Amino acid sequence: EAAVTQSPRSKVAVTGGKVTLSCHQTNNHDYMYWYRQDTGHGLRLIHYSYVADSTEKGDIPDGYKASRPSQENFSLILELASLSQTAVYFCASSPGLGVTGQLYFGEGSKLTVL
């Protein structure tokens, strides 16, 4: 069974503060992703990575950075959190079939920026 774990599961941050969301996978998958879900909507891709020490921009990268220090770990960094970044963030991994492989999601991290 695929295993993607995220931390923290929930966080309250202040506007202008720094937030780091972490993701760890034990699937031995090459690809990892960060998605954002806003209430009542589907998921949108922020950043992704297909190899350690390299990240790529997704569809909504502004205001976010990503870091892939190893195959297993992928972090999403908000250097200056803003109210508009309040959302649920999902990490996912997929096997080496390109960006469009089957996605396996973590449990999500609910971020509230006040």
Place this chain on the structure above:
Amino acid sequence: GDKVKQSPSALSLQEGTNSALRCNFSIAATTVQWFLQNPRGSLINLFYLVPGTKENGRLKSAFDSKESYSTLHIRDAQLEDSGTYFCAASGSNNRIFFGDGTQLVVKP
């Protein structure tokens, strides 16, 4: 999303009945994925499809790339089927696009 349109947006079913959810694509989709987001918020894989059909228990999904749509059929709906169903399509631009979901409530 504007590239993946799901219908209906919401649906209420009586336990034991059947229904079908649909996704229409405005991209030349090559693969489709279906997920269930349960009431706890977890995203559960249901199907990963190239053009064709797959079946898993009471669920069956079809993907027609020529007509640019996919369907998810639920047979004998159970209370635990409640949640939001998302489809996601990918195409030659190497991106996965999600629809906005169908909220399903199964009532006893």
